Amino acid sequence: MSQTPEKLILEPTTRCNFKCDMCVKQSQGCEIVEGDLDKEVFSRCESLFPTVKSVIFTGIGEPLLNDNLEAYISSAKELMPEKSIRGFQTNGKLLTRKRAISLFKAGINKICISVDTIRPGLFDAVRNGGMLSDICQAFESVNYARKRFPQTDVKIGIEFVLMKKNMEELPLLVEWAGERQVDFIIVTHVVAYEKHIEKEIAFLNNSHEALILFESFKQKTQIKEINLAQYYQALLKVNKSKKDIEIYKMVEGLKKEALKQDLYINFLHILSEQPGEYDQIHTVFERAATIAQKLEIDLVLPSIRPKTSRECCFIEEGSMFVSWDGNVSPCYFLWHKYAVMRAGYVKHVTPVFFGNVLDTSLEDIWNKDDFKKFRTQVKQYDYPNCHAWCETRCDYVLDEPFYQDCYINDIPCCDCHWNLGLLNCLS
Numbered sequence: 001m002s003q004t005p006e007k008l009i010l011e012p013t014t015r016c017n018f019k020c021d022m023c024v025k026q027s028q029g030c031e032i033v034e035g036d037l038d039k040e041v042f043s044r045c046e047s048l049f050p051t052v053k054s055v056i057f058t059g060i061g062e063p064l065l066n067d068n069l070e071a072y073i074s075s076a077k078e079l080m081p082e083k084s085i086r087g088f089q090t091n092g093k094l095l096t097r098k099r100a101i102s103l104f105k106a107g108i109n110k111i112c113i114s115v116d117t118i119r120p121g122l123f124d125a126v127r128n129g130g131m132l133s134d135i136c137q138a139f140e141s142v143n144y145a146r147k148r149f150p151q152t153d154v155k156i157g158i159e160f161v162l163m164k165k166n167m168e169e170l171p172l173l174v175e176w177a178g179e180r181q182v183d184f185i186i187v188t189h190v191v192a193y194e195k196h197i198e199k200e201i202a203f204l205n206n207s208h209e210a211l212i213l214f215e216s217f218k219q220k221t222q223i224k225e226i227n228l229a230q231y232y233q234a235l236l237k238v239n240k241s242k243k244d245i246e247i248y249k250m251v252e253g254l255k256k257e258a259l260k261q262d263l264y265i266n267f268l269h270i271l272s273e274q275p276g277e278y279d280q281i282h283t284v285f286e287r288a289a290t291i292a293q294k295l296e297i298d299l300v301l302p303s304i305r306p307k308t309s310r311e312c313c314f315i316e317e318g319s320m321f322v323s324w325d326g327n328v329s330p331c332y333f334l335w336h337k338y339a340v341m342r343a344g345y346v347k348h349v350t351p352v353f354f355g356n357v358l359d360t361s362l363e364d365i366w367n368k369d370d371f372k373k374f375r376t377q378v379k380q381y382d383y384p385n386c387h388a389w390c391e392t393r394c395d396y397v398l399d400e401p402f403y404q405d406c407y408i409n410d411i412p413c414c415d416c417h418w419n420l421g422l423l424n425c426l427s
Contacts, residue, residue, distance in 0.1 A: 004051045005366055006318035007427060011059025011335075012037045012066040014324055018091050018129035022161065022200070025060060027193035029339020029346065036066050037324040042075075044357035045322055049076055054085035056426055059324065060336060064094040070106035077107030085110050089159060089426050092138030093130050100145035104152055112157040112186065112426045113138055117166045118176050126166070139180040146181075157184035159426065162302070163200035171287040178295035185292065186300045188424040191417070192341040203422050204278055205269035207308045207388065213263060214270050217254045226250060229271055263308060264388030278304060303421035306387055310419040315378045317427070320366060326357040328365045330374060332425065333416050342386070342415060345393040348400035352412065377411050386415040 013036045016025060024030050049055065055076045057063050066072075069088070076086045087110030095113070103111070115135055117123045123132040142156050158177055160170065170187065177185055192198040206214075221228055224246065231251045234244035251267060258265040281304050292299035313319075314331035321329040329335045334352040341347070354374070355365035365371060377383075384405050386397055393415070396405050402412040417423050 002318055003367060004048060004363060005320035006053045007056070007320070008045065008048055008052045008054070009056045009058060009319060009321045009332075010037060010042070010045060010072070011061070011322065011324045012057050012063040012069055012072070012088070013061035014059060015065050016060070016062045016091075016129075017065065017093055018062065018127055020127055020129075022126070022163070022190050022193070022197050024191075024193045024336070024338045024340075027339060029193065029348065031337040032060055033325075034061075035324045037068070037072070039068060039071075041322070041324070041326040041357055042068070042072055044326065045362060046075060046079060048320075048362050049079035050081070052080065052084065054087070054427065055080065056085070057088035058426060061324075062091055062094070063088045064090055064099065070102050073103065073106040073108050087111065087155075087426060089114065090138070091127065091130060091134075093134045095138035095141050097141045097144050100141040101148060104145045104149045104154060108154060109152070110155045110157070110426070111142060112159050112184075114161070115158045115173065115177075116161045116163075117169055118173055119169065122166065139182075143181055155183040156181065157186060157298075157426070158182055159186045159188065161190050162187055162202050163190045164202050165200060167202050167281065167284055170284055171291055174288050174291045174295065174297060174299065177297060178291070182297055184298040184300070186424050186426060187288075187302055189302050189417075189422045191423065193338065195341055195344070198341050198344070202281060203303070204273060204281075204305050205266065205387070206273055207264060207305050209261075209263050209308050210258065210265040210270065210388070213258055213261065213265065214254065217250065217257075221250055224250075231267065231271075264306075264385045266388055266391060268391040269388075300424050302424050306385075306417075306420035306422060310381050310385065311421070312378050312413070312416075312419045313427070314418070315375050319427075320362065322357060322362070327351070327353045328355050328357065328362065329353055330371070330378075331418065333418055334412065342393050342397070343390070345398055347393060347398055347415065350401040350412070374411055377409065378413055381419075383407050383409045383411065384414045385420075387417065387420060 014032050014034045019026055063069055073086055086108055089112040092113045116126050120132045160173060189203045190197060190200050192201060226247055231247050234240060234247045237244055285301050289299055321335050329352055337351050339346050339348050354368055354371040384407055397415050404410050405414040
């Protein structure tokens with residue numbers, strides 16, 4: 001196990017000049033305190049710079065609201081290895097020519113701008129506080145700075161939050177990005193922090209492997225003229241007919257076979273999926289990918305379906321997160337206190353901290369027994385997959401604070417969408 005992290009994510013601020021509808025800050029369950037990363041907290045992080053591969057200045061707020069951002073980037077450039085990444089993500093409103101030049105001089109080499117739509121009316125509705133013209137100005141500004149500093153190799157990108165209402169727009173966005181000399185596009189599914197956002201979720205709930213198994217059982221039922229869609233109706237009957245019992249036994253057999261193959265299968269999810277849903281999203285993704293390849297844009301797409309084999313990119317890639325006030329967390333999911341929707345239920349997320357840089361060095365926090373144990377447990381992936389298994393959410397998951405899952409693990413990773421491949425971020 002590495003003695004130091006490879007990636008460091010620093011939160012410049014939790015303040016923001018936008019009030020985006022899908023942002024955690026606008027949700028009722030948000031308990032995030034506003035504040036800025038100050039010089040004292042930042043100075044306690046500098047000891048890691050000579051060994052990390054990347055430092056990303058991002059968090060809940062808008063990084064450009066922190067007036068010290070350029071000073072922090074300059075310090076990172078001076079201390080970090082030559083080919084390291086120094087990046088941040090922004091809503092673009094404050095990215096003027098003057099600010100872009102300042103950032104280039106400081107040593108930034110990766111800028112990601114949030115663009116969820118290129119339709120002015122929808123942009124104003126989604127990104128409350130900004131206008132599409134702000135984004136156009138941001139790209140004009142960074143490209144102006146590129147011309148002023150041709151010796152620099154600054155990668156410019158876009159983050160696109162995929163929702164049902166903007167999904168069909170993705171191929172057009174890729175073309176639009178090509179006209180603005182964009183190097184990369186990161187697409188991520190929306191996270192529903194409020195119930196009304198759940199209807200905008202585009203990803204599907206069933207894995208490819210689970211559907212293949214279901215189809216094989218479905219063929220058997222067709223021979224026997226059994227309708228598996230009547231399973232729940234049959235389950236609730238007090239006096240079951242022979243047909244009801246056959247349906248019940250067939251579904252139980254499906255579940256047992258799934259368990260034998262180490263597959264996650266949720267029968268309610270399977271019955272709920274509408275014909276053509278996957279093809280619609282897949283077609284949009286293929287069109288976008290074709291355009292991106294032609295324009296030589298690096299397009300990162302999320303999974304349409306949850307992965308059967310989970311993977312925590314934060315733990316696997318050796319990431320460490322430091323909030324504006326110095327608290328150290330293992331990932332985005334467990335960085336702050338908030339509520340998020342899960343299958344119509346409100347799930348409360350309690351942050352997980354392993355120390356504070358004002359009290360303990362980052363090296364010592366990284367090598368603390370409880371942090372090492374946490375990373376080891378995560379990488380074993382021996383915890384339930386609530387998204388795939390559960391038709392509802394149990395008290396283990398919904399109760400606050402989290403104590404344990406149904407496997408008696410004390411790490412709150414059982415209901416995380418990151419490790420299912422549904423969410424992407426700047427790294």
